[in-house]
Structure formats: C-alpha cells, structure tokens
Amino acid sequence: MVYYPVMLNLENKNCVVVGGGKVATRKIASLMQAKANITVVSPEFTKEILQWNEANLLSIKKKPFDTDDVKDAFLVVAATNSSQINLQVFDALNPNQLINIVDHPELCNFIVPTTIHRGKLTIAISTSGSSPLLAKKIKLDLEEILDDSYEQYLNFLDEARKEIKMKIIDIRRRRELFEHLLDPIYLEYIRAGNIAKCKTHLREVIRKVEGRLE
Numbered sequence: 001m002v003y004y005p006v007m008l009n010l011e012n013k014n015c016v017v018v019g020g021g022k023v024a025t026r027k028i029a030s031l032m033q034a035k036a037n038i039t040v041v042s043p044e045f046t047k048e049i050l051q052w053n054e055a056n057l058l059s060i061k062k063k064p065f066d067t068d069d070v071k072d073a074f075l076v077v078a079a080t081n082s083s084q085i086n087l088q089v090f091d092a093l094n095p096n097q098l099i100n101i102v103d104h105p106e107l108c109n110f111i112v113p114t115t116i117h118r119g120k121l122t123i124a125i126s127t128s129g130s131s132p133l134l135a136k137k138i139k140l141d142l143e144e145i146l147d148d149s150y151e152q153y154l155n156f157l158d159e160a161r162k163e164i165k166m167k168i169i170d171i172r173r174r175r176e177l178f179e180h181l182l183d184p185i186y187l188e189y190i191r192a193g194n195i196a197k198c199k200t201h202l203r204e205v206i207r208k209v210e211g212r213l214e
C-alpha cells in the first residue's frame with residue numbers, strides 16, 4: 001500500500017469514535033489535540049474518556065453502535081474489540097467519509113501515524129502498518145534530537161518569515177533571507193535563552209540585504 005500523507009484541519013469537524021477502550025482512548029487523545037468535535041459511542045468507557053466527557057472535551061453515547069451514529073461524521077474511527085462490529089461501522093459509511101478501522105488496515109482510507117509536536121512543528125512517522133512499534137521507536141529517537149527549544153525556534157521562524165515577507169518585495173532577496181533563517185546561530189541563541197539576540201541579528205541582516213545595490 002502506498003499512502004498519501006496530509007495534514008488535516010479537523011477543527012470543529014464531527015469525528016465519531018466507536019469503542020471506548022484502550023486503543024479508542026489513544027486515537028481520541030490525538031483527535032482532541034486537533035480540536036475536533038468528538039463523539040464516542042460505546043457501552044463502556046475508560047476512565048480517561050469519562051473524565052474528558054466530564055470536562056466537556058467530548059460527548060459520549062453510552063450504548064452499542066448503530067448505523068445512525070456515523071451518519072453526519074466527517075471522520076470515523078472503529079476501535080471496538082469486535083471485528084464484526086468494526087465491519088458494521090465500515091458498512092454504514094459512504095465512500096467519501098474518512099475511516100480508520102483499528103483491526104482492518106486494508107479497509108481504512110487513512111491510517112494514523114505516530115507524531116511529534118513541537119509547537120508549530122509536526123513530524124508524522126508511519127511504517128504503512130508494517131510495524132507500529134518501529135514507528136514509536138523512531139519517534140522516541142527523534143524526540144531526543146528535537147528538544148523543546150524547537151517550539152520557540154518555530155515561533156521565531158514564523159514571525160521572522162512574516163517580517164521578511166512584509167519588508168522585502170524582491171523575490172530573490174526574500175529567498176536569500178529565508179535561506180539565511182536556517183543559520184544554526186538562531187537555534188543556538190534560543191537554546192541559550194537569548195531570543196532578543198535572534199531578533200537584533202535578523203534585523204541587521206535584513207538591513208544589509210535591503211540596502212544592497214544590485
């Protein structure tokens with residue numbers, strides 16, 4: 001299977017998770033991070049799901065699955081421990097709905113990668129279903145390299161890029177500055193807790209590039 005990776009915007013989109021066990025809880029946690037509008041359908045729930053419900057972070061329907069539960073869903077995860085119920089969920093959907101069935105990768109039109117989040121930086125790792133544990137191991141290895149300073153680094157790059165787009169019209173000079181932003185000096189300043197130095201250094205470089213005659 002060859003997959004096409006995308007970054008979905010699920011904010012306020014109706015997402016239904018069928019099943020309320022361990023695997024459902026993990027899939028829900030990532031849907032919550034994406035600010036989806038989540039409904040969980042299951043006769044039983046883990047204590048995390050019940051707590052999230054109490055905190056109004058999702059809604060629950062305490063009952064076995066039936067076809068109507070997924071009628072208006074943009075995205076559906078079938079995560080019960082019954083293969084037969086998971087297949088019933090699949091049968092209830094139309095081909096334009098996004099579906100992940102946790103025990104039938106071949107029927108899914110999307111699978112879930114493991115992810116690293118560092119503020120605006122997202123890294124998704126998939127083995128196309130061959131070894132979810134290898135995906136998890138690679139994630140743990142990469143997390144060591146991509147320390148927490150990347151969150152601030154990405155915020156700086158985001159602002160810096162906007163500033164350059166505003167100040168520099170010439171497309172070649174812009175490109176030159178975008179490339180300059182990858183100079184490791186910025187990450188070093190951030191790691192040293194000196195974000196102010198990043199800003200002054202960038203301003204100096206922008207001034208030089210702006211003032212240059214060509």
Ligand SMILES: C[C@@]1(CC(=O)O)c2cc3[nH]c(cc4nc(cc5[nH]c(cc(n2)[C@H]1CCC(=O)O)[C@@](C)(CC(=O)O)[C@@H]5CCC(=O)O)C(CC(=O)O)=C4CCC(=O)O)c(CCC(=O)O)c3CC(=O)O
Nearest residue numbers: 102103105111112113114126127128129131132133135136
């Ligand atoms: C195809 C896919 C569909 C999907 O679920 O989207 C799928 C399918 C299956 N997983 C199974 C088992 C396990 N899955 C995990 C863990 C994760 N599984 C995840 C994703 C995916 N799993 C998709 C492909 C991912 C890829 O492309 O690599 C992660 C990355 C993301 C997430 O779940 O949020 C998350 C790691 C998150 C993290 O912690 O970083 C563990 C380990 C653990 O639980 O710690 C085990 C036990 C060890 C083992 O079996 O290998 C089984 C057999 C079930 C059985 O035996 O009955 C199937 C079904 C099958 O293979 O047929």
Ligand SMILES: NC(=O)C1=CN([C@@H]2O[C@H](COP(=O)(O)OP(=O)(O)OC[C@H]3O[C@@H](n4cnc5c(N)ncnc54)[C@H](O)[C@@H]3O)[C@@H](O)[C@H]2O)C=CC1
Nearest residue numbers: 019020021022023024041042043044064065080081102103
């Ligand atoms: N894709 C993945 O990442 C993984 C998938 N799996 C698969 O996921 C399945 C579920 O695993 P767990 O969450 O550990 O099981 P679990 O036993 O913790 O949870 C099962 C849940 O399904 C609910 N359920 C049962 N019948 C239902 C119905 N008719 N309607 C709605 N909900 C119903 C139960 O109330 C329970 O909340 C396993 O059978 C396994 O094949 C397991 C590990 C990882």
